[in-house]
Amino acid sequence: MKKKLLASLLTVSMVAAMLTGCGGSKEEAPANTTETTEAAGGAESTDAAESTDAADPVANLIAATTDTVALTVWASEEDQTLTTELLEKFKAQYPDVTFDIKLGSESESTAKDTILADVEAAADVFAFADDQINELVAAGALQPVSATYTYDVAGENVAGAVEAATVNGTLYAYPMTADNGYFMFYDASVFTEDDVQSLEKMIEVAGAAGKKVAMDISNGWYIYSFFQGAGYDLTLNDDGVTNSCSWNAAGATDVAQAIIDLCGTGVLVDLGDEEMATAIAEGTVVAAVNGTWRAETASDAWGENYAATKLPTFEVAEEAKQMSSYSGYKLIGVNPYSANVGWSMLLAEYLTNADSQAARFEARGLGPANSTVAASSAVQENPAIAALAAQAAYATPQRVGGNFWTPAETLGQILASGNPDGTDLQTLLDTAVEGITAPVQ
Amino acid sequence: MKKQVRFVLRHVILLLLAVFWLVPIVWLVATSFSGYKGINTAHFFPETWSFDNYLALFLRPDSVVQYKAWFMNTLVIAIFTCIISTIFVLMVAYTMSCLRFKGRKGLMSFGIILNMFPGVLSMIAVYFILKSLGLTNSHVGMIIVYSAASGLGYLIAKGFMDTISISLREAAWLEGASEAKIFWKIILPLSKPIIVYTVISSFLVPWGDFVFAKLILNSGISADWTVAIGLYNMLNKSLINKYFSIFCAGGVVVSIPISILFVIMQKFYVEGITGGSVKG
Numbered sequence: 001m002k003k004k005l006l007a008s009l010l011t012v013s014m015v016a017a018m019l020t021g022c023g024g025s026k027e028e029a030p031a032n033t034t035e036t037t038e039a040a041g042g043a044e045s046t047d048a049a050e051s052t053d054a055a056d057p058v059a060n061l062i063a064a065t066t067d068t069v070a071l072t073v074w075a076s077e078e079d080q081t082l083t084t085e086l087l088e089k090f091k092a093q094y095p096d097v098t099f100d101i102k103l104g105s106e107s108e109s110t111a112k113d114t115i116l117a118d119v120e121a122a123a124d125v126f127a128f129a130d131d132q133i134n135e136l137v138a139a140g141a142l143q144p145v146s147a148t149y150t151y152d153v154a155g156e157n158v159a160g161a162v163e164a165a166t167v168n169g170t171l172y173a174y175p176m177t178a179d180n181g182y183f184m185f186y187d188a189s190v191f192t193e194d195d196v197q198s199l200e201k202m203i204e205v206a207g208a209a210g211k212k213v214a215m216d217i218s219n220g221w222y223i224y225s226f227f228q229g230a231g232y233d234l235t236l237n238d239d240g241v242t243n244s245c246s247w248n249a250a251g252a253t254d255v256a257q258a259i260i261d262l263c264g265t266g267v268l269v270d271l272g273d274e275e276m277a278t279a280i281a282e283g284t285v286v287a288a289v290n291g292t293w294r295a296e297t298a299s300d301a302w303g304e305n306y307a308a309t310k311l312p313t314f315e316v317a318e319e320a321k322q323m324s325s326y327s328g329y330k331l332i333g334v335n336p337y338s339a340n341v342g343w344s345m346l347l348a349e350y351l352t353n354a355d356s357q358a359a360r361f362e363a364r365g366l367g368p369a370n371s372t373v374a375a376s377s378a379v380q381e382n383p384a385i386a387a388l389a390a391q392a393a394y395a396t397p398q399r400v401g402g403n404f405w406t407p408a409e410t411l412g413q414i415l416a417s418g419n420p421d422g423t424d425l426q427t428l429l430d431t432a433v434e435g436i437t438a439p440v441q
Numbered sequence: 442m443k444k445q446v447r448f449v450l451r452h453v454i455l456l457l458l459a460v461f462w463l464v465p466i467v468w469l470v471a472t473s474f475s476g477y478k479g480i481n482t483a484h485f486f487p488e489t490w491s492f493d494n495y496l497a498l499f500l501r502p503d504s505v506v507q508y509k510a511w512f513m514n515t516l517v518i519a520i521f522t523c524i525i526s527t528i529f530v531l532m533v534a535y536t537m538s539c540l541r542f543k544g545r546k547g548l549m550s551f552g553i554i555l556n557m558f559p560g561v562l563s564m565i566a567v568y569f570i571l572k573s574l575g576l577t578n579s580h581v582g583m584i585i586v587y588s589a590a591s592g593l594g595y596l597i598a599k600g601f602m603d604t605i606s607i608s609l610r611e612a613a614w615l616e617g618a619s620e621a622k623i624f625w626k627i628i629l630p631l632s633k634p635i636i637v638y639t640v641i642s643s644f645l646v647p648w649g650d651f652v653f654a655k656l657i658l659n660s661g662i663s664a665d666w667t668v669a670i671g672l673y674n675m676l677n678k679s680l681i682n683k684y685f686s687i688f689c690a691g692g693v694v695v696s697i698p699i700s701i702l703f704v705i706m707q708k709f710y711v712e713g714i715t716g717g718s719v720k721g
Contacts, residue, residue, distance in 0.1 A: 074661050077680055080504035104661020105504065107677050114659065118568070121577060121659055274480050277682050282483060293679055 057149050061342045068098040069343045073351075074106040074126035082363045083351070090350045101347075108330050115141050115335075124338035125348050129180060130164040130329040131398045133172060134240045142172040143334040149346050151353055161369035164329045164397050173331035174352040177360065178374070179291070179367030180328025181395055182222065183387040184312060185280075185298040186287035188305040196287070199262060199314040199323070206286055207267040214279060215289040217259065217270040217416040220408030221326060221398075222289060228324035228396065230255045230316045234436070236399040243401045245436045248429035254317040256425045259415040262314065270416035295365060295384040308387035310394065327388075327395035329369060361385075407435030473689035479682035487686075494690035505680060508691060510664045511671040514580060516698070518667065519647045521584045526591030526643040531636065534598035535624050539610060556593035561652060568656055578660045583667075586657065587647045594642075601635040602628060637706040644702060648695075668695050 075083040083103055091099050104123060106114055112132035115122040119141045128136065136142050145153055145165075153174055154162050161175035186196055195205050199213075206213050216222045224234060227247050232255065234245045246252070262268045271279060271288075277297045279285040288298070289311065299306040311323035332352050334344045350356065357368040361378070367385045368374045379385055411432040414420075419428070468485065475481070476489030498508040537549055567586055568577065576582030605628060613623045629636070651669040658665055663674070672691050675684040 072660060072662075077505050077674065077677060084504075102660070102662055105663055105674070106661045107679065109678075114661075117656075118572070118659065121572065123661060273678060274681060275482060277479060278482055281479075297682065 057147070058346065061149070061346065062094065062096060065097055065340075065343070068100050069340050070100040070102075071125065071338070071340060071344060071347060072102045072104055072123040073347070074104045074111065074123040076107050076127060077105045078364065079127070079360075080105060082360060086351055086356055086359065090347060093350075112136055115139075119335065120337045122335055122337075124335050124340065124344040125332060125351070126335065127176060127330055127332050128173075130161075130173075130331055131400070133165065133167060133331065134236075134399075136333065137167045137172055138240065140336065141333070143336040143338070143341055143345065145171040145174065145334075145345070147345075148349060150349050153349070153352070156354065156371060157369045158371050158374060160327060160392070160397065161329045161331075165331050173333040174348045175329055175369035176332050176352050176357070177330040177366040178327075178369040179385065179388055180330055181388055181391065182225075182289055182291045182325050183308055183310055183384070183391045184287060184289055185294065185306070185308050185384075187302045188307040189302075190286045190305075193309075196309050197312055198320065199268070199312040202287055202312060203262065203265050203267040207265060209286065211267075211286040212269045212279070212284055213267055213287045214269050214271040214276045214285040216272055216276070217263065217268075218409055218412035219272075220400075220405045220412070223259075223408055223412040223415075225289075225311060225323040225325045226255055226259055226314065227252070229311075229314070229394070230258075230321045234400060234404065236401055241401045241440045242438075243404055243436050245404075245433045247436070248426065248433040251317070252429055253425040256415055256429060258314060258316050260418055263416045264418050270412070292365065292367065292384045292388070306383065308383040310387060310390040322394050325391055325395045326398040327392060328398050330366075401440065403438050403440060404436050407432045410435075469689050469692055472686055473693045475686040475689075478684065478686050480685045494687045495694070497687050498690055498694060504663065505675060505684060506687060506691075507663050507666070507671065508668070508694075511666050511668045512694075514665065515648060515667040515669075515695075518580050518583050518587070519644050522587040522591075522647045523640060523644040525584065525588040526646075527636065527639045529588065529592035530595050530598050530639050530643070531629070531632070532624075533592040533595040534602055534635075535628060537595060538599045538602035539623075539628070540620070552593045553596060556590070556596075560590070564652070564656060567653075571657060577657055578662075578665060579657075580665075583647070583654065583657055586653055587650070588643075591643060591646075598632070598635045598639060601632060605631050633709050637709050641702060641706055645699065648699065 073083065073087065080103065087101050087103060091101070106123070106126065108127050108129045111126055111128035112135055115126065115128075115136065116139050119139060122141065133142070154171055157175040158178060161178050162171065165171055165173040165175050184196060186202075190209050190211060191202060191205055195201050202213055228234065230252075232246045232249060232252050234243060234247065236242075237244055247255075263270065269279075269285070271285070273290070273294070276285065276288055276290060277294060280288060280294075280297055280301045283301065288294070290298075295308070298308075311325055313320040313322050315321070332348045334341065334348050338344045352369075354370045354373055357370045357373045358376070360366050361368050361373065361382075365382060365384070367382075367388055368379060373379060374389075380389075411428065414423070414428060419425070471486050473494055474490050474492065475487030476491035476493070477487060481487065497506060502509060533552075537545065571577050571582045571586070574582075576585065609627055609631075610623055613627050618626070647667075649669065650667075651673065654667045654670050655673075658667070658670060663671065666674075668691065672688055672695070675681070675688040675691070681688075
């Protein structure tokens with residue numbers, strides 16, 4: 001009898017605990033939503049009134065804030081120190097408000113996966129790479145930038161960056177950097193400025209010096225530069241997930257043959273990012289196609305001879321074609337599920353304003369998206385950023401569906417290893433295109 | 442002659458196996474003493490040797506390496522999980538082995554079948570339940586997840602308790618001991634080897650776990666992480682060239698508590714087996 005009583009008591013208490021547990025979170029939810037609508041509503045109404053007058057909406061926001069503003073911010077691991085400083089300055093700017101801002105680390109390249117796992121649990125303000133924007137918008141994980149508090153996001157940043165942050169005509173994010181692309185690093189003691197204009201010339205010079213030129217050919221991101229450069233398209237369809245690709249069109253086999261020939265010299269080597277870093281540090285590689293994140297490795301290895309420029313041309317059927325590239329941007333987004341959307345937007349603006357972008361360039365050498373900062377002499381003198389700017393004319397924003405990567409990687413591997421099975425090149429390209437344009441299950 | 446050939450052959454095979462097995466560990470330990478911070482695939486042994494990676498782990502925490510905090514988090518979670526799940530396992534094993542009640546067989550098979558489902562399958566459900574209870578990003582939540590279902594792994598402990606002579610329990614009954622007293626005073630002292638096994642295995646689950654930890658600790662605040670997530674984060678492509686050898690040092694350090702636990706427990710393990718309980 002006693003036992004039964006105990007058992008039933010335990011059951012009752014467990015059920016009670018579960019109910020109160022759920023009840024608690026339910027009670028919280030409506031409070032959050034009202035706050036959100038207030039903040040968002042406030043932002044919209046001020047936009048309608050006057051978007052140029054910055055003081056008023058901010059004052060309204062401060063007036064509407066009574067509790068502690070708790071925000072979580074995600075920035076990449078390398079950005080932690082700088083972001084901490086910027087957050088302190090942000091807090092100092094609004095002394096009347098109590099902030100509780102937590103800084104978490106999440107790489108821009110993986111932000112989408114983590115956010116989409118549970119949008120509600122994701123940070124209020126987060127940084128991400130622009131190729132993830134379509135999926136984030138589709139999942140409702142980005143708050144549209146319908147109003148601004150302190151500066152004109154669309155007007156002050158370079159057009160490419162704003163375009164990258166826009167989906168179907170709506171601006172969804174705040175451009176932070178404009179350097180997520182690739183270009184050519186080289187050792188100026190080996191190559192002259194004329195040499196680096198053509199890939200064939202570079203291979204000849206490097207070969208004569210007994211050194212290598214490195215490029216991650218077995219990677220869709222890089223092999224794109226050959227095909228796009230020769231005029232064969234790869235675009236994202238309107239559905240936002242599948243691709244259109246003309247890499248198997250008439251004449252494209254010449255491009256494939258060109259890649260095989262270039263790699264066949266044994267001078268152009270297919271190396272992954274980490275192996276490339278090792279090879280540069282060891283001195284076997286004297287030129288490499290890579291991005292700003294390798295600038296430090298290259299400048300450490302080559303010292304004063306460190307130089308960078310746009311990608312070279314390469315010969316397709318005896319005609320020189322300029323290699324294309326992907327340009328990428330890093331953006332800051334605001335989570336629409338945030339309890340403080342207004343403050344999140346204000347913070348996102350602060351993290352991407354001209355001063356913060358200049359600070360980010362000084363601290364980390366990242367190319368600013370802000371037109372004024374990008375035009376400053378300090379930025380122009382940075383070799384890597386200048387090379388990116390030179391490449392920008394031939395670059396396209398990265399808009400590609402997930403089915404592109406694996407077939408392109410396979411194609412790259414086969415071409416880089418000289419087509420060992422001797423497959424007909426047209427068949428090879430047809431297979432790759434079939435994979436790239438395959439519907440998403 | 443033939444004997445000698447066989448002897449040599451046997452030892453060559455053993456040597457090869459030993460090399461395959463030890464090379465990664467040797468490489469990990471060697472790289473952890475490397476003076477170069479990134480991956481160097483060109484050399485097996487580092488070109489410069491340094492103890493700096495270990496110092497960086499413990500004395501120079503930065504935004505990437507918060508090893509002390511991770512280590513403490515993991516240790517606290519592992520210790521609590523270890524205590525709770527050991528108690529669970531032993532209690533369930535005792536119940537199933539020594540008590541007789543209606544539905545015992547059915548309950549046992551049900552428990553075994555339930556335990557066969559990989560825990561990973563329930564991951565998403567576990568996450569949302571924890572979220573509704575406000576236990577995500579909390580070490581308490583992790584301890585609950587790790588120890589809650591551990592009682593289902595009672596089978597080995599039950600098998601051991603089945604071998605303890607029933608006459609011991611009957612004698613205790615006659616002396617007027619309750620079930621609880623028999624469990625704590627008679628059965629447990631006789632079950633040392635299986636306790637040791639349970640302690641070690643239940644400590645290892647949270648200590649090495651990555652999947653659940655990554656799922657539950659999703660706020661990105663690195664001071665809350667466990668060692669597994671922290672180390673994984675160092676392999677991020679933008680960090681790997683600065684932190685790889687520190688990662689290796691972290692990998693070496695994380696294996697130390699397990700080794701200590703095992704060395705201590707092994708003594709009892711042997712004692713438990715050879716000690717014997719029932720005098721003829």
